[in-house]
Amino acid sequence: MQLRITDQDGVPIYVQVVRQIKYLVSSGRLAPGAQLPPVRKLAEQLLINPNTVARAYRELESEGLVISRQGAGVFVADGVSPLARREQQRLLAERIDVLLTEARHMKVDVEALIEMIRRRSEGFDSRTS
Amino acid sequence: MQLRITDQDGVPIYVQVVRQIKYLVSSGRLAPGAQLPPVRKLAEQLLINPNTVARAYRELESEGLVISRQGAGVFVADGVSPLARREQQRLLAERIDVLLTEARHMKVDVEALIEMIRRRSEGFDSRTS
DNA sequence: ATCACTGTATTAACAAGATAATACAATCGT
DNA sequence: ACGATTGTATTATCTTGTTAATACAGTGAT
Secondary structure, three states, X not given: OOXXXXXXXXXXXXXXXXXXXXXXXXXXXXXXXXXXXXXXXXXXXXXXXXXXXHHHHHHHHHOOOEEEEOOOEEEEOOOOOOOOHHHHHHHHHHHHHHHHHHHHHOOOOHHHHHHHHHXXXXXXXXXXX | OOOOOOOOXXXXXXXXXXXXXXXXXXXXXXXXXXXXXXXXXXXXXXXXXXXXXXXHHHHHHHOOOEEEEOOOEEEXXXXXXXXXXXXXXXXXXXXXXXXXXXXXXXXXXXXXXXXXXXXXXXXXXXXXX
C-alpha cells in the first residue's frame, strides 16, 4: 500500500494514515474484504513505529471502516461502498472551483493556469506514489 | 484580521497563523507597511495564548515576511512583492498538485481535467464574489 | 517625563504524539 | 500440535505544542 507520510506540517502521523486509508477505501482502490498490510509491515515501509500504525488501525475500526481480527489481520469492512462516480465528479468540481478562485485572486488567468497545470502534470507520476 | 483557527486537524496553531498571514500577504490583502494586530489583541480574538501569536510572528519575521519593531508593532515588510509572487506560485503549484493527484485517483486524465476546468471557468466570475 | 501600548524573554507546567522494548493472545498454514 | 504471523496491551521516555504568569524593554502620544 502506497501512502505518503510527512512530518512537515504538524499533522499527526496516525491521522495521515487514517485519512489516506479512508480515501483509498472511499475511492474504491481498497475493496471490502481486502486485507490491509500488517502493522509491522506498514510501519517498516513508512519508517514509523508499529504502535502508530496500530493506533491508526484502531481509529479506523472504531469508525467501522475496517474490521480487525487478532491473529488474522485488518480487513476493509463490508458495507462500505466507494463513492459514486457522480460524487467523485462533484468533489473534483469543487476542487477546481477552489483552484480557479485562488488563481483569480492572484490575477492568473485561466490559460496561464492551464499552462501551469500542463507543466506540473509532466512527470507527475514520478513525483507521487 | 480574519483568521480561522482549528484544533481539529493537529496542525499547530502557530503554523496555522503563519500560513494564513502568509496567504493574506501573498494575495495582496495585506499590503507592505500594513500593521498586524498586536500579539495580545490577536491572541484575545483567536482565543489563544499571546505566546503562540508571538511565535507565529517570530516565524514570519525570520522568513522576512514581516518586520517587528519592539514597542511599535509588527508590519508587513517592504519588498515582499517578488517574494510574494514566488510564494503565490508555490501556493498555486501546491493546489494544482493536489488537484492532479485527486484527478489521477479518479482516473481522470490531464486533458479531461483541463477540459473540465475550461468548462467550469466559463461564467465563473458570475458564480463567485 | 510619563504612561499606555507594543514586542520580547523566561520559567514552569501540562498534554499529545511518537518511539522503544516487551509481552501476550488469537489465527492460520503446515 | 507447532510455529510463524497477526493484532493488542503496557510501560517508560522523549519531543513538541500550548498555556500561564511574569517580567523586561522599546515606542509614541500627551
